[in-house]
């Protein structure tokens with residue numbers, strides 16, 4: 160199903176969502192991705208001109224990160240990824256706990272290797288043994304304002320450390336696993352500006368049950384979040400203060 164785009168401001172975002180590196184991963188003509196993309200634009204308008212930073216925690220080829228960078232061109236954009244796929248221990252535990260779809264360990268390992276490790280190198284015509292930093296450089300080069308990007312390459316939360324009083328007005332947490340998702344929420348929620356917004360991807364996903372569990376567990380520690388679900392393909396949860 161295709162939908163027509165609404166306000167004129169959606170058009171530039173749509174055009175930049177498609178390019179050779181990632182022609183169909185995030186498609187704003189898909190009604191579900193459109194919902195998340197437009198929600199980001201409207202959040203941007205609502206937040207106004209506060210100077211605080213923005214972040215995406217796990218950014219892969221940077222499809223959604225490009226929209227964030229486009230909407231917040233003058234903010235520091237912190238970007239986290241391994242470019243090697245998931246932490247095997249965490250992924251295996253998530254499967255044992257029933258918190259990650261119905262893959263076997265082997266199938267998960269293979270698909271992570273194929274999609275995230277090899278796939279990210281193939282997308283940029285890099286050799287198989289290209290380093291994660293080389294992949295990160297290529298992804299950052301896709302951004303409309305690469306000079307604002309601060310890539311943190313390596314396993315999250317080992318790469319989580321932030322300087323001093325860094326505060327955030329927008330954070331996208333696209334983290335499939337319970338432990339890492341909890342670390343992401345514990346890192347960013349206390350640093351969220353009063354009018355800031357977190358998108359917690361996959362909260363209402365029928366595949367990644369660890370995300371909902373992580374939100375519940377973090378609320379036990381930090382107190383209840385104000386939250387609102389988006390009807391997008393990822394079952395994104397919007398969290399505000």
Ligand SMILES: C[S@@+](CC[C@H](N)C(=O)[O-])C[C@H]1O[C@@H](n2cnc3c(N)ncnc32)[C@H](O)[C@@H]1O
Pocket residue numbers: 184185215217218219220221222223224239240241242243244245246275313314315316333339
């Ligand atoms: C779900 S995708 C991110 C998609 C991205 N938000 C987008 O818009 O296309 C998964 C990414 O998570 C990364 N990843 C998985 N576990 C990680 C971890 N513990 N630390 C950092 N990155 C991780 C993988 O390397 C992969 O690139």
